Structure formats: C-alpha cells, structure tokens
Amino acid sequence: MASLYDWIDERTGVKRISRAILDEPIRGGARFAYVFGSGLVFLFLLQAATGIFLTMYYVPSADHAHASVAYIQKVVPMGSIIRGLHSYGASAMIIILVAHLVQTYLFGAYKQRRELLWIVGIIMLLIVLGFAFTGYLLPWDQEAYFGTKVGTSVAGEVPVVGEVMQRILLGGHDLTTLTLSRFFVTHIFLLPLALLLLVVLHLYFFRRAGAAGPYHHRDDAKVEPFYPYQLFKDMLFIFIVFLVLLILAVKFPARLGPQADPTSDYLARPPWYFLPLFQLLKYFPGKLALIPTVGLPMVLFGLLFLLPFIDRRPERHPLRRPIAVSALALALGGSVALGALSKYQDATHPEFSAKLRAQEEEARAFMKASFVPQEIGRSIPVNPPIVKNPPVVGSRVLKIYFANCANCHGADAMGGPMAPALVKLAKHWRLTKSFLVDYLLGHTREPAPGSMPRFKQLMPEDREAIAEWLLALDKPIRAMEPEAPAVAAATPSAKAIEPKKRTTTLGGPRAIYRSHGAPLEQPAFPPPPAAFTAHCAFCHGPRGEGNIGPRLISITEKPNRRPEDLLKLLTDPRAYGLKDPMPARFPQLSDEDRRQIVEWLSKLK
Amino acid sequence: MNQEQKVSPSPRRKPETSKIEQGTSSAQAIRNIAPRRSFLGLMIGLMTASIAGVMGVLFAGFSLFPAFKKLSVERDWTDVAPVDDIPDGEPVKRAVVISQDGGWGRFNTQQLVWIVKNGDHLVVYSAICPHLGCTINATDSGFICPCHGSAWARDGRKLGGPTPRGMDTLEHRVKDGLLQVRYRFFRQGVPDKHVIA
Numbered sequence: 136m137a138s139l140y141d142w143i144d145e146r147t148g149v150k151r152i153s154r155a156i157l158d159e160p161i162r163g164g165a166r167f168a169y170v171f172g173s174g175l176v177f178l179f180l181l182q183a184a185t186g187i188f189l190t191m192y193y194v195p196s197a198d199h200a201h202a203s204v205a206y207i208q209k210v211v212p213m214g215s216i217i218r219g220l221h222s223y224g225a226s227a228m229i230i231i232l233v234a235h236l237v238q239t240y241l242f243g244a245y246k247q248r249r250e251l252l253w254i255v256g257i258i259m260l261l262i263v264l265g266f267a268f269t270g271y272l273l274p275w276d277q278e279a280y281f282g283t284k285v286g287t288s289v290a291g292e293v294p295v296v297g298e299v300m301q302r303i304l305l306g307g308h309d310l311t312t313l314t315l316s317r318f319f320v321t322h323i324f325l326l327p328l329a330l331l332l333l334v335v336l337h338l339y340f341f342r343r344a345g346a347a348g349p350y351h352h353r354d355d356a357k358v359e360p361f362y363p364y365q366l367f368k369d370m371l372f373i374f375i376v377f378l379v380l381l382i383l384a385v386k387f388p389a390r391l392g393p394q395a396d397p398t399s400d401y402l403a404r405p406p407w408y409f410l411p412l413f414q415l416l417k418y419f420p421g422k423l424a425l426i427p428t429v430g431l432p433m434v435l436f437g438l439l440f441l442l443p444f445i446d447r448r449p450e451r452h453p454l455r456r457p458i459a460v461s462a463l464a465l466a467l468g469g470s471v472a473l474g475a476l477s478k479y480q481d482a483t484h485p486e487f488s489a490k491l492r493a494q495e496e497e498a499r500a501f502m503k504a505s506f507v508p509q510e511i512g513r514s515i516p517v518n519p520p521i522v523k524n525p526p527v528v529g530s531r532v533l534k535i536y537f538a539n540c541a542n543c544h545g546a547d548a549m550g551g552p553m554a555p556a557l558v559k560l561a562k563h564w565r566l567t568k569s570f571l572v573d574y575l576l577g578h579t580r581e582p583a584p585g586s587m588p589r590f591k592q593l594m595p596e597d598r599e600a601i602a603e604w605l606l607a608l609d610k611p612i613r614a615m616e617p618e619a620p621a622v623a624a625a626t627p628s629a630k631a632i633e634p635k636k637r638t639t640t641l642g643g644p645r646a647i648y649r650s651h652g653a654p655l656e657q658p659a660f661p662p663p664p665a666a667f668t669a670h671c672a673f674c675h676g677p678r679g680e681g682n683i684g685p686r687l688i689s690i691t692e693k694p695n696r697r698p699e700d701l702l703k704l705l706t707d708p709r710a711y712g713l714k715d716p717m718p719a720r721f722p723q724l725s726d727e728d729r730r731q732i733v734e735w736l737s738k739l740k
Numbered sequence: 741m742n743q744e745q746k747v748s749p750s751p752r753r754k755p756e757t758s759k760i761e762q763g764t765s766s767a768q769a770i771r772n773i774a775p776r777r778s779f780l781g782l783m784i785g786l787m788t789a790s791i792a793g794v795m796g797v798l799f800a801g802f803s804l805f806p807a808f809k810k811l812s813v814e815r816d817w818t819d820v821a822p823v824d825d826i827p828d829g830e831p832v833k834r835a836v837v838i839s840q841d842g843g844w845g846r847f848n849t850q851q852l853v854w855i856v857k858n859g860d861h862l863v864v865y866s867a868i869c870p871h872l873g874c875t876i877n878a879t880d881s882g883f884i885c886p887c888h889g890s891a892w893a894r895d896g897r898k899l900g901g902p903t904p905r906g907m908d909t910l911e912h913r914v915k916d917g918l919l920q921v922r923y924r925f926f927r928q929g930v931p932d933k934h935v936i937a
Contacts (some may be wrong), residue, residue, distance in 0.1 A: 181795075188799050192843065200843065206844035220798075246902040363780035374787040381794065510842070512848035518821070582875040 157362035162348030165359045165364035168242070169346070171235035173369035174376055178228045179334065181377070182266075182633040183327060185221040187356040194275070195319035197312035199276035201394040202509045208391050219384025224299035225267055229378060229408050232263055233467075240442075240463055243451030244347035250443035252340035257439045259333050262326055264408075269322040272315060277494070280395030281403035283318075284310050289428045310397075350451040402490045404481070411470040435466070457698060532604045535597050539590060547611040554587065563677045564668075566680035569740075571602035661738050667726035679739050691737040701733045745936050748864065776833075815839070817913065817920040820864070822919060826857045831878040831894065838923045840937075851923055853910060854878065855888055865896055866908040873928050876907065883907060904931045 144150045161169070192211060194203040207214040239245055245253035272283040291301035306313035348354075359365065405413045415427035426517060438445070446459055453460050474626065481487050537546070543554035547641070550556035560566045575598050577589035590598070668677065671687075679687035690696050695711060696704075704711045724732075818836045826832055834849040852867035852875060865883075867876045876886035882899065883892040890901030898906045911922040927934040 182797070184795065188802055191803055194844070210843070211802055215796045217798055217802055363777050363784060367780040368782055370784045370787045374791065376792050378795075467742040508843070509845040510848070511842070511845040516837045516850050536741070642830045664877050 157360065157366070159342065159346070159361040160358045161361055161365050162346050162358055163354035164359045165361075165368050166349070167368050167372070168238055170369045170372035171231050171238055172341075173366075173373050174231045175228065175235060176334065177373040177376070178224055178231060179330065181380075182221060182224050182228065185217050185224065186323060186327075187636045188217055189221060190323060196274070197275060197315050197395075197458060199509065200273065200315060201391075204276075204391055205506055206276045206508075208388065208502070215388045216381070216384045219387075219389040220380050222389035223380050223542055225270060225374060226407070228263055229267065231376070232260055234329045236260065237463065237467070241453045241460065242347060242350050242458065243453070245443045246449060246451060247344070247347070248444070249340070249344045249347070252337065252344055253443050254440055255333055255340060257338065257436065259330060260439075261436070262330050262333065266322060266326050266330075267406065267408065269318040269326065272318045273322065275315065275395050276392040276498075277395055277399065278390070278392050278402045278403070278498075280310065280397070281401045282405055283314070285403050285405070286409075287314075292425060294425070294430050347451075350453065388502065390498055391502060392494070393501045395464055397615060402487060402494060404491070407474065410477045411473035414473040414480075521701060527579050532600050535593070535601050536604075536612075539593065540601075543587070548608060549611050555606055559609050564607065564672065566606065568599070568602045568606060571605055572598050575602070661735060664728070664731035666724060667732045667735060670724060670728075671732065679736065687736055688739050690739070698733050698737045701731055701736060705729045706733065778780065815922055815924065817915070818923055819882060820855065820919040820921055821914075822917055823857075823862070823914050823919045826855055826862070826919065828857055828859065830858050831883070833878065836921060836923055853923070854883065855905075855919070862912065862919070863896065863909045863913075864919075866910055866911045866924070866926065868908070868925070868928075870904060870905050870908055870928055870933075871903040871925065872903070904929055905933065908933055 140149075189207060192203055192207050192214070194200055204218070207218055209215075239253070239256070268286060269284075275460075287301055287304045290304055291297045293300060302308060304314070304317075305311070308315045332560065398555045412427055412432070415431065416424055419426050430445070446456075448456075450456060483490055502717075536548070540557070541548075544550060544557050546553075548557040560571075575590045575593065577591070593601070663672070663678065667679075671679075675685070675687050679690075691698055700711070742828070759889070760861070773812065780851040812857035818838060820834050820905075821826055821832075832855045834853055834855060836853055837848050840847045841848055854865040854867055854876065856863050861908050865876070869876050869885040869887065869890060871885065871888055871890050872884050876883050876885050882894050883896075884890065885901065888902050890903035892901055892903070892907050896909060906927045909926075910924060913920050924935050925937040927936050
C-alpha cells in the first residue's frame, strides 16, 4: 500500500497537496463556530449529486415535467428520498449560508484585507438565491407555477428595464415551456458552474488571507492544524446536518402538488426564505411596491458588498462594534418577524387560511394518489394503402398524360385554374377504373362548354393505362421517385381512416406527432349526401376540406354563410358575389339536394 | 502522514497531553497526541463513509432499478389491417401501434411487421432483424436486412448472412375480419427466440 502511495505521489505530488490542504493552521484552535463553510461545501456536493441523479428521470418540458417528477416521487425506488434531500438541502443551504455570514460578520472576519473574500461570498449568496428561484419552478406543480409567475412579475415591475428583464427571464411574454427550459439550464449548468468557480476563488482567498481566528487575543498562541481537529468538528456538523436532512426526507416527503393549471385560482405563497419580502410587499401599495421588491434588496446587498470598505476599523470584537451588530440584529430580527407575521396573517385570515388549507389538502391527496403514466403519441398507425396489384408504369403513360391532361390538370397533376387535382382519386372518391375510362369517353357526363372534353382519340389500351395509373397516383408527379410513381390504393381500409378513441394525456396539451403529412385523428365525420359527392366534392374535397375550391368546414359560422344564405347561394351564387367557376357549375341541383347539402354543411365542424 | 511534526506545542493543550508535556521532550508529547489524532481521523473516516454509503445505496437503487424490474409480458392485441385487404403471395409491410412503458409515460410508438398470406395460411413477422436490430426489407424472392446482408426466404427461413436465426414470427389472430398481432421484442444476436418485452 505504502509503496503504491509513493508510486502515485512521485507522479502526482499528492502528498504535498494533501499536506497543504490538511495542515492548514487554525489560529486560536478548532471551533464549532467555523463549521459552516465546510457545511456549505458538503451541501453543494449533496445538491450536485442528488441533482444529477434527479435529471436521470426529470424532463424539462411543460408537458412532461410534472409527470416525470411524480414518477420520481411515487415510483422510482429511493426517488422520494433523493428528491427530499435535494429539496430540504436547498433550504438547509440558505440557513447555513446565513449562519456562515452571521459568524463571519460577528467575528469581524471580513476585515484585514479580506474584502475580496467577503465580496465573493456575497456573490455566492446571490447565486444560491438564484438556485432557489430557478429550482422552484422545475416540478411544474401549482405552487411552482404560481410562485414563479409572481416572482417574474416582480422583476417586471422594475422601472425602465423591468419589461425586458421579465421577458429574458420568461423566454417570452408568458410562463411557458421555454421558461422551464431556461430555468432548468440555468439551474443545472450555468449556476453550478459559476458557483464552482466562486467556491474555488473563495477558498483560494481564504487560504491566502489565512483563517481570521477568534476576535479576542486569549488564544493567540494556540494554533491547531485543520486535520484532524477542525475537520472532525466540521465532519460532525456535516454528519448531523445529513442525518437531519435524511430524517426529514424519509419522514416528510418533499411536497408535490397537482400539475400547474393556469386557469385555477391558486393562492400563491413564496417559499419561506422569501416570506419577509412578501410581507413587506403588503405595506407598499402601487408604485411604492418597488421599495421592498427592488429598493430594499438593492440597498441591502449594496451595503453587504461595501461592508469591508464601510467598516474599516481593525476592531473585531462584536461587543465593541455596537452599530454593526445592532444593524445585523435588526435585519435578522426584522426578517424573522416579517416572516412570522406573514404566516400568522395567513393562519388567521378567514378566507386565506381556508384556501391554503384546501390547497394543502389537495397536494396531500395528490401525493397519496397512485401514479398514472402519461399517454404519449398517436393511437392509430399511419400506413400507406395496401398494394394489391402494383401496376407496371412506364414512361408511356406519362407521355400520354403530358400530351393530353397536363395542360389543364397541371404538370404535377395537382390541378390548375381549369381543372382539379388528380392525386388520390381512388382514396378520396373510391373511383373505379371503368368509371375513369367512361369519364374519359364522356359517357358518364354531359360535356358542357368549359368542362372537360371527351378523349375519344385515345387508344383503348391507353385509356385503360392512364385510368390505372391515375388510380395509383397518390402524390404529385414531381414528388415521385423516378422509377415508381405508383403506390396504389385499391380500397384503403375504412378502419385505418376512421377516428379511433382519442388519446388523452394527463394535464398538458395532447401530444400529436405528425409524419409524412398524413392526416391524423380526423374528427367525427357525418357521411356527405350523394348530391354533395356528385356535384361539390370535386372542387371542395370529398369531406369539404377544400381542394381547388375553398374549405367548407365550419362554413356556416362565417358571415353571410348561414344555412339559409347557403340555400340561396346554391340557387343564385352571383347574388353573393361569387365568381366563376362556382356559379356556372351546378345549376342542376334540385331543392331537395340543396337542402341536404346545406344540412350536412352546417353539421361539418 | 507526518503531520505530527507540524503540531506546535501550545500552553492550552488538552488535559491528557498537557500533563505529559510538563518536563518531557516534544517527541514524547507527539507520541502521546498521536492516539487522539488517529481516533479523530477514524471518526472522520467513519462519518464520511457512512454518508457515502447511504448516498451510494440511494443512488444505486434510484438509477439501477429499471434493470431489475419484473418484466410484464402481457401486451394487448394490436390491429394490423382487414384480412381481406391483404394480397396473396406478396409480403406486405404494415406499421402497428404498440404501447411502450416509458416510466413516466406510456408511449404509443409504431413498429413494422411483415405479413405473408398464402390462401388461408398467414404469417406475421417482426421487421426487426434478429441480428442487430435493423429493419428487414422485402425482395422479390424473400427478405434481406440491408445493414449486414442477412437474408431470409418468404417463409422466414434463414438463408445466409450474420443473422443467428430465422425471422421472428408474431402471434396473430383474425377478429371480425381484422388481422391483429401481439407485438413483442425479441433478444437479438442469439440463436433462440426469447421475448424481452
């Protein structure tokens, strides 16, 4: 073992480093008053470790954040404890940070060329508050959502820069999934990196200035090494803190309320460390609210930053620094009093107390309820139509098409000003080959001026070929692979198109994944009357979804398109200002046809 | 560790050492301080180890549990297509929706199957290659996996390539004219077919 250690030491210098770390001289001997700094290092490590593991399941998206936290809390083994450690650890961090600050303040340990050490510490205090603020939103429950809503609104109150600041915080104008993403990234990447750098800087400044030691001179002669005397006291403190956190996390699982619901009348209350500011807010109405929300924190932190420069006397004994110590007592006492007052007011207010109790009850009920996984994705497969007899298509058909059809129906078969699109004829109209052949010959229709001419000049086999090819055509010609224009549709199974039971997701908006531009989850669809299919569908689509003619879905909600308007419009389209080709096309409808079409259209939503 | 030499004698030494210190050499004093130092070191080690141990157990349970979760092999029947629509002879590729357990969510994802119908005889194959999981394609005479060149006959028999076995068949039934399968995932790279999900 010893030789292995030597081997490593020769290559790393680990002995010198560990000696430099462990033999740090503690002026005046080890004390429990000095344990808070190490306690904070431990808490930082604990938060980092638990945080890293929590991201193993956490999803930073407004849709899934809450479900993933509920999963951690209710399903994942140890999840409740790890989340509890992280949540209580955050509070502990603030408490111990204040203790560390108070100890440094009382011992006058910011004096004697320790200005930078102190200032770095104050920046770290701000960063820890930033951690608390960003972490609070991540579970995306009611408390998180509304707490953050209020918090970011406070930022928006700042004069001049407030609005821009709020938008930067939110990542937009409202609290959305983008807000969650940027809070998440700030919480797990930006702030930890910044804090890590500052911890290193803080420790460097600390070791450079040396431990300040006690404020009196009784123990001046005594010096103990950090290891084991101070480290033991530090470790004992850390161990107790850890035990307390562990017991809290096991006995009182960290709270998770129901998923954020922006429409609810949730009564937002800040976490305990922001309660004093929240209470102050009540005393400053309107524009004066800036005093507690912006003015006071700025003055407070300004004073903290400048403290080593304001208080330059070498005197460190707290009893001989009455102004400094009473200012601290006032700040701390005031904060505690304000926080307690806010709790008291909530507890005694007849409406608030009942509402807060109800919210508490809701959260508890949610915690007790068993976990329900979110339903994600669509429930019907998007399949291309089954190919029964793949038609063999060569360039001959295309030649016929371009010679005879493309002028009107477009070079891509997507239709032109004169004629409709030809793609998906089989799918949308259930046309058959014989129908198309007859149509080309003009047998099934009465060719009128301006309508499609007869194509008697085509060879019978060419008519057959082009009809077959048309039935197989399901995308624009340009978009097709050169060798295979035909993925044909014989009869696509009605089952595949029919809407199935809708998939719902818990809470958040329904997730629908689109691919290949295929229609998904079409709404319930009343069958169109025969007259519509015969006369309207060619331009307006078989379901009124629009093709070369406009979309007719929800048409009756438009002005001048009430059912009675539509009836008149079908009789005399020009009265409604419509232009060709709509009015010229279908004057041959019977009254009954019109009535049926309008009745169907008004159901089409 | 030789921090012992670094301890400076102090007038306010702890009682058990201060007695000895009177009239003894500093080397002797250090020898007597040593037990206290190693005791504190031991305590530090114990506390550190217990925190690390607790966190280790927590993190291990938290992160490793999916590997030890009991497998539920029950999966619902999934609609494929009306059986009459499936042409004879030619293999038909269909996507089926399957529900996958994603922890906090139940994901309706799609997987591909190949259907081969010959009169009344119908077989449904998983389109996942039993070798390394690429998607199997149909050819004029059978099936191939384009990734590593495995080949199968129309009846799913292994013809060649690195695949360890024939194509994986899926349990199917026809209900009210609708072909349904019970989709499964199989372990890849082994000669026998094992259901893994």
